Amino acid sequence: MTDTELKAYQGAVEQKIQQCLTQAQRYFKVTLKAPSFNFKQRGRSAGTAYLQRNEMRFNAYMLAQDPQKFIDNVVPHEVAHIVVHQIYGAKVRPHGREWTAVMEHLFNVEAARTHDFDVPKARNLYLYRCHCQAHEFTAHRHGRATRGTQYICRACGSALHFVKKK
Numbered sequence: 001m002t003d004t005e006l007k008a009y010q011g012a013v014e015q016k017i018q019q020c021l022t023q024a025q026r027y028f029k030v031t032l033k034a035p036s037f038n039f040k041q042r043g044r045s046a047g048t049a050y051l052q053r054n055e056m057r058f059n060a061y062m063l064a065q066d067p068q069k070f071i072d073n074v075v076p077h078e079v080a081h082i083v084v085h086q087i088y089g090a091k092v093r094p095h096g097r098e099w100t101a102v103m104e105h106l107f108n109v110e111a112a113r114t115h116d117f118d119v120p121k122a123r124n125l126y127l128y129r130c131h132c133q134a135h136e137f138t139a140h141r142h143g144r145a146t147r148g149t150q151y152i153c154r155a156c157g158s159a160l161h162f163v164k165k166k
Helices: 003-028 060-065 067-088 097-106 139-146
Strands: 036-038 047-050 055-058 125-129 134-138 161-165
Touching (some): 003 060, 055 060, 055 067, 134 139, 139 161
Antiparallel strands (some): 125 134
């Protein structure tokens, strides 16, 4: 996506954020602090809400695939996290009852935790094995494994062990 295209969608994303915030403010009868946002999100996530910073990051690669679907689903998803945090505090579950209610009853958007956008191909892959199959790790997950995070195969329940860089 070019910078020009990204700037064009930035206005639509900003408008959707404001629309969602306005709905929430009217419903809860409070003033919410508008979050900042950017398009720095990378990897498999379409968006992320950083609650303490009151910031949202969106994935431009996924926005480019279907801008309207992204704006209609991903933007409200992240705004709902911000709204729930400002209304209920930090003790609620990320995709719990409060978040689901904001998504479905306030924003009229299905409360889906995942997306179906294509994800960018990982450049650096690392091969791991368990007892039953091979697993590909991204550089991020491989880094976690080298720092001590233990990964277990969901199919056979055995630990994953590093084999080689692909």
